[in-house]
Amino acid sequence: MKLVLSILVLVFASKLGFTQNKIATDSLIEWNKSIKLKWTDFKGNPPEDKNITIAETQCYVKFIEIYYDINNVPKFTIKCYFGKNQSWSIVSDLETLKHEQLHFDLWELVTRKIRKEFSELNNENEKNISVYYNKYSELMHYGIELQNQYDNESYFSEKGQNYWNDKILNGLKELNKYDL
Numbered sequence: 537m538k539l540v541l542s543i544l545v546l547v548f549a550s551k552l553g554f555t556q557n558k559i560a561t562d563s564l565i566e567w568n569k570s571i572k573l574k575w576t577d578f579k580g581n582p583p584e585d586k587n588i589t590i591a592e593t594q595c596y597v598k599f600i601e602i603y604y605d606i607n608n609v610p611k612f613t614i615k616c617y618f619g620k621n622q623s624w625s626i627v628s629d630l631e632t633l634k635h636e637q638l639h640f641d642l643w644e645l646v647t648r649k650i651r652k653e654f655s656e657l658n659n660e661n662e663k664n665i666s667v668y669y670n671k672y673s674e675l676m677h678y679g680i681e682l683q684n685q686y687d688n689e690s691y692f693s694e695k696g697q698n699y700w701n702d703k704i705l706n707g708l709k710e711l712n713k714y715d716l
Contacts, residue, residue: 564596567616567644569708569715573637580624593636594622595643597650597676609661610668612654615716616640616647635690635697641704642686646679648711655714 565577578591601613618640625632653671662668686704690696708715 563621564617564619567618567640567647573618573633573640575625575628575633577618577620578623578625578636579620580622582624582626590627591625591632591636592623593639594619595640597643597647597679605658607661608663609658610663610665611658612651612668613716614647614650614654616644631697634701638686638697638700638704639683641708642683643679645704645707645711646675646682648708648714649678650675651714651716652711 565571565573573593578593580592580594582592596617596619598615598617599612600615601611603611605611623636625636650672653675654668657668657671686700690700
């Protein structure tokens with residue numbers, strides 16, 4: 537049974553495209569409330585057809601550690617990262633930088649929601665790794681929808697941007713228990 541669960545964890549981690557290897561800090565920035573993005577962190581190249589957008593922030597929700605407790609309940613350490621080499625901008629104004637920072641904050645919020653759900657599953661002694669995978673997938677889809685909604689409601693709208701600033705920052709505060 538433990539071998540089957542171990543194989544499922546490997547499949548789970550590989551399906552997500554995550555590894556348990558050390559994170560390369562020269563290409564990724566771990567989310568931290570005390571560290572804000574700078575334009576020098578955006579090292580990627582914009583696509584040739586850059587008429588669509590002026591900046592892009594690439595964030596990752598990574599499984600850093602997966603192990604089992606003494607009751608064979610899977611435990612996860614999950615972190616949110618900014619991908620320097622995949623993020624880019626063709627502008628350097630403060631408003632756009634704040635907008636891009638909020639994308640990073642939004643993904644930290646999603647990461648905390650995943651941690652919360654996994655913690656609740658752990659408290660229920662859930663051993664089925666598929667249940668965790670399904671919850672993760674559901675919340676990642678939620679994050680993509682949330683990110684698209686954020687862009688749609690905040691572009692060229694100070695009122696929209698302020699609304700989202702409050703929404704994301706309040707969400708982070710509500711889930712402060714799940715900050716690492």
